Amino acid sequence: MKIYDYCATEIAKMIKEKKLTSSEVVEELSERIDRVDDKIGAYVSLNKDSALEFAKELDEKEPNSKLYGVPVALKDNIVSYKEKTTAASKILKDYVGTYDATVVKRMKKAGVIPFGKANMDEFAMGSSTENSSVKNVSNPFDLERIPGGSSGGSAAMVAAKEAYIALGSDTGGSVRQPASLCGVVGLKPTYGRVSRYGLMAFGSSLDQIGVLARNTEDIAGLLEIIAGYDELDPTTSDIPVPEYTKLLDKELKDLVIGLPKEYYTKTLDKDVLDSINTAIEQLKKEGVKFKEISLPHTKYAISTYYIISSAEAASNLARYDGVRYCDRKSNESVEDMYVKTRTQGFGKEVKRRIMIGNYVLCSGFYDAYYKKASQIRRLIKEDFEKAFKEVDLILTPTSPVTATKKGEKISDPLTMYLSDIYTVCVSMAGLPSISVPTGMKNGLPVGMQLIGDYFKEDLILNVSNVYEKIRGQIEYPEMEEK
Numbered sequence: 100m101k102i103y104d105y106c107a108t109e110i111a112k113m114i115k116e117k118k119l120t121s122s123e124v125v126e127e128l129s130e131r132i133d134r135v136d137d138k139i140g141a142y143v144s145l146n147k148d149s150a151l152e153f154a155k156e157l158d159e160k161e162p163n164s165k166l167y168g169v170p171v172a173l174k175d176n177i178v179s180y181k182e183k184t185t186a187a188s189k190i191l192k193d194y195v196g197t198y199d200a201t202v203v204k205r206m207k208k209a210g211v212i213p214f215g216k217a218n219m220d221e222f223a224m225g226s227s228t229e230n231s232s233v234k235n236v237s238n239p240f241d242l243e244r245i246p247g248g249s250s251g252g253s254a255a256m257v258a259a260k261e262a263y264i265a266l267g268s269d270t271g272g273s274v275r276q277p278a279s280l281c282g283v284v285g286l287k288p289t290y291g292r293v294s295r296y297g298l299m300a301f302g303s304s305l306d307q308i309g310v311l312a313r314n315t316e317d318i319a320g321l322l323e324i325i326a327g328y329d330e331l332d333p334t335t336s337d338i339p340v341p342e343y344t345k346l347l348d349k350e351l352k353d354l355v356i357g358l359p360k361e362y363y364t365k366t367l368d369k370d371v372l373d374s375i376n377t378a379i380e381q382l383k384k385e386g387v388k389f390k391e392i393s394l395p396h397t398k399y400a401i402s403t404y405y406i407i408s409s410a411e412a413a414s415n416l417a418r419y420d421g422v423r424y425c426d427r428k429s430n431e432s433v434e435d436m437y438v439k440t441r442t443q444g445f446g447k448e449v450k451r452r453i454m455i456g457n458y459v460l461c462s463g464f465y466d467a468y469y470k471k472a473s474q475i476r477r478l479i480k481e482d483f484e485k486a487f488k489e490v491d492l493i494l495t496p497t498s499p500v501t502a503t504k505k506g507e508k509i510s511d512p513l514t515m516y517l518s519d520i521y522t523v524c525v526s527m528a529g530l531p532s533i534s535v536p537t538g539m540k541n542g543l544p545v546g547m548q549l550i551g552d553y554f555k556e557d558l559i560l561n562v563s564n565v566y567e568k569i570r571g572q573i574e575y576p577e578m579e580e581k
């Protein structure tokens with residue numbers, strides 16, 4: 100086995116036992132990236148020198164955490180000190196972080212090395228990573244296909260073994276959907292579990308930083324490090340952070356899992372359904388009981404989500420006006436500066452969201468769109484609250500289809516928006532959920548989504564971990580001659 104074949108927890112263990120140094124890990128991984136990333140396009144920047152310097156410092160000290168010495172990649176919308184952070188947008192192409200996001204600060208304290216920035220859809224808007232202004236990302240299982248999005252770079256680099264763990268961000272599915280399409284595990288925590296300080300805002304009431312890795316244990320390990328109250332983000336919760344890694348192996352007997360009938364419709368791809376059904380049968384053998392439930396407001400999810408998220412995006416992106424941060428395009432007049440900077444700096448999809456957002460917020464339409472959407476959001480949340488009186492967890496597909504060909508949906512935004520049909524409700528309710536691979540169909544990975552009640556990350560991770568053991572290994576593509 101090569102160093103990149105191991106998982107993060109194993110690497111940290113070898114470092115602890117002095118069988119390996121952290122500098123060796125960074126060196127090996129960066130060589131792997133050099134050999135493989137031309138095909139994948141997962142990284143937009145790489146801070147090899149600073150990562151190596153940090154690794155050397157760590158090699159001099161004793162480990163203080165379960166992931167000590169392990170490099171972890173950051174999605175390119177997570178700010179890190181003195182490193183480029185561009186949200187894969189032209190408007191921020193030269194922006195260098197002036198501080199560390201809280202997650203980055205916590206990682207460094209635990210001896211986890213921020214290494215590289217992951218490609219993404221510009222400002223996290225998209226479901227295929229085709230909206231990156233930098234380059235396209237390929238799905239490691241089939242280079243002609245999309246990796247999903249918007250955290251497509253994070254998912255693809257983990258599947259291609261160019262990273263052990265990558266952070267992503269999830270506003271309506273951007274961690275879970277690419278995880279599903281690339282055959283890796285992706286967790287979106289409860290809203291308020293992980294600090295958003297230093298995450299470039301898209302939809303502030305929806306955004307959460309999430310974790311992607313090749314197994315559940317690695318995710319649990321990093322979540323322990325980054326989660327918890329942060330005085331710099333008043334929406335974080337002070338509920339204590341459990342030691343997730345110690346709760347992964349509990350028996351699943353007597354657990355009741357709900358299957359929402361609105362998610363299992365005729366439009367669901369047959370291969371996806373087959374794979375999910377196999378997983379359900381495997382879980383039944385562990386003593387899990389299944390029950391049909393209803394989430395009646397699901398049909399309004401996509402329209403509600405795109406109204407709310409675009410409204411918030413329009414407000415959040417107003418700051419990129421040419422005065423600060425970004426690449427100013429004119430000094431003629433204030434108006435000319437705004438117009439030229441934003442016209443040249445933002446891509447098509449971002450402009451579309453800004454227009455939708457301003458439209459639904461403008462005085463004549465506010466009641467009809469934004470207010471109505473906020474009311475429906477409440478009903479969607481109540482659907483889940485009722486469901487969790489009957490069941491412990493909810494199981495659904497993560498994406499209605501496996502990875503599609505590049506270019507297939509990009510010219511049709513409405514079809515693209517439908518990719519998020521199974522993930523957006525969870526985001527609007529602020530609930531935690533994970534996508535776990537259930538296996539392969541026609542050479543492409545399928546994923547299931549496990550949704551938990553608020554702050555039940557421990558239970559989600561527990562079920563995901565036990566399931567992983569019954570399912571067996573996912574074979575990741577080699578990517579190079581061994």
Ligand code: GLN
Nearest residue numbers: 223224225270271272273
């Ligand atoms: N695909 C969804 C969108 O384009 C979700 C994006 C996200 O979660 N960041 O808005």
